[in-house]
Amino acid sequence: MRILVTNDDGIHSPGLEVLERVARELSDDVWVSAPEFDNSGVSHSLSLSDPLRLREVSPNRFAVKGTPTDCVIMATRHLMKERRPDLVLSGINRGSNVAEDVGYSGTIAGAMEGTILGIPSIALSQAYGKSGRDNIKWHCGERHGAATIRLILEAGIPQGTVVNVNFPDCEPEEVKGVAVTAQGKRDNDLLGIEERRDGRGNPYFWIGFSRKPFTPGNGTDLKALADGQISVTPLRLDMTDEPTMTRFAQAFAERTGG
Numbered sequence: 001m002r003i004l005v006t007n008d009d010g011i012h013s014p015g016l017e018v019l020e021r022v023a024r025e026l027s028d029d030v031w032v033s034a035p036e037f038d039n040s041g042v043s044h045s046l047s048l049s050d051p052l053r054l055r056e057v058s059p060n061r062f063a064v065k066g067t068p069t070d071c072v073i074m075a076t077r078h079l080m081k082e083r084r085p086d087l088v089l090s091g092i093n094r095g096s097n098v099a100e101d102v103g104y105s106g107t108i109a110g111a112m113e114g115t116i117l118g119i120p121s122i123a124l125s126q127a128y129g130k131s132g133r134d135n136i137k138w139h140c141g142e143r144h145g146a147a148t149i150r151l152i153l154e155a156g157i158p159q160g161t162v163v164n165v166n167f168p169d170c171e172p173e174e175v176k177g178v179a180v181t182a183q184g185k186r187d188n189d190l191l192g193i194e195e196r197r198d199g200r201g202n203p204y205f206w207i208g209f210s211r212k213p214f215t216p217g218n219g220t221d222l223k224a225l226a227d228g229q230i231s232v233t234p235l236r237l238d239m240t241d242e243p244t245m246t247r248f249a250q251a252f253a254e255r256t257g258g
Contacts, residue, residue, distance in 0.1 A: 001027045004085035004114070006071045008039045008093065008106025011063040015092035015126060018138045022124075022145035023089055031085065032061040033075035035068060035106075040094075042067045044109040054078075068110035076117055088114030089149070091124035092141045094133060096166045098125075098221035099184040102235065108164055115162040115237055122149060123162065127169040127225050143172035148230060151178070160238060166221060166231040179229040184220030 003023045007016045011034040023030045036055065045067050052074060053065035062079060064071045068090065076084045090110035097105040107123050114121030126141045144167060152163055164183075168175060194208040216222035224231035 001086045002029045002080070002083065003027050003031070003087045003089060004072065004075050004080065004119075005030060005032045005034070006068055006075070006088065006090050006110040007034050008042065008068045008090075008110065010035050010038045011057060011061075013038075013094065014136075014138055015094055015141075018126075018142045019089055019092045019124060019145070022092075022142060022149070025146035026087075026149060030060065031075060031080060032057075033064055033071040033079060034062075035071060036063040036065045039067050039106045041104050042106045042109070043104055044069055044112055046070060046073075068106040069113045072110055072113040072117070076114075076119070084117075085114075085119055087153070088119050088121035089124065090114075090121065091126075091165075092138070092145070092167075093123075093125035094128070094136060096125050096127035096221075096225060097123065097164060098166055098225065098231065098233075099186050100190055102164065102183055108162065108235070111162045111164075112235075112237065115160065118159065120153065120157040121162050122152060122157075122165060124165045124167070126167045129169040137169060137171065140170060140172050140175065141167040144175060144230060148178065148232070152232065157234075160236055162235050162237065164221070164231075164233040164235055166225055166233075168225045168228045168230065170228050174228060175230060176228040177230070179224035179227070179231055181221045181224050181231045181233045182219055183233055183235065184216055184222035186222070187214060 005019050005023050047066040047070050055063045057063055064074050090107050093107040111121035111123035128136045192208045194206045221231040221233050
């Protein structure tokens with residue numbers, strides 16, 4: 001099995017190194033195509049107005065000056081064009097990608113691009129809590145990563161579906177199983193604007209995240225992580241709201257006589 005590994009945190013991120021080790025538990029044929037710099041929050045963006053720069057870091061390991069989507073396209077259409085990958089793994093992200101994060105995440109977008117190209121693809125993220133970004137339990141995702149991926153592949157990933165995996169913020173032996181979940185939902189105050197002043201007194205702004213206490217819905221990715229479980233969420237590329245499509249079709253037909 002030929003595996004392509006990518007991420008959004010960048011070529012030098014610890015989570016990428018962890019995922020490479022996980023991938024090598026599954027195959028000896030592992031390639032890496034990851035962003036030269038941190039691309040967190042870029043979602044499924046493409047670099048259309050700037051050229052892509054490619055740098056070989058080591059054999060079969062490449063840095064791309066572009067987005068996670070660019071990296072997957074670069075790998076499948078250029079680096080591995082003679083034989084494309086059988087599996088795309090994206091991550092392991094620094095922090096969970098659940099609920100509304102799905103729409104912003106470059107990690108999920110990397111796996112999404114693989115899915116668009118017809119390749120089974122899985123996004124993986126490691127949650128962290130009050131201990132902060134400098135004390136992430138990468139060994140949790142590393143310990144459980146290969147087994148989780150194997151189970152997903154054995155079950156089968158349908159065409160048009162990307163799988164989103166999140167590891168809880170706990171020690172590997174404290175994980176309380178795997179939960180197959182739905183995408184959760186937080187409240188509407190997730191994002192805010194923080195105004196600050198530079199050394200000359202001029203204002204500048206940061207987008208800030210608010211993580212207020214709330215009760216996650218049962219059966220969701222948020223609830224699984226809160227309960228110390230690995231969350232596995234299948235996401236479809238087709239975002240059509242079929243019930244509303246049917247309702248709109250009826251409404252327009254009645255109005256226009258069609």
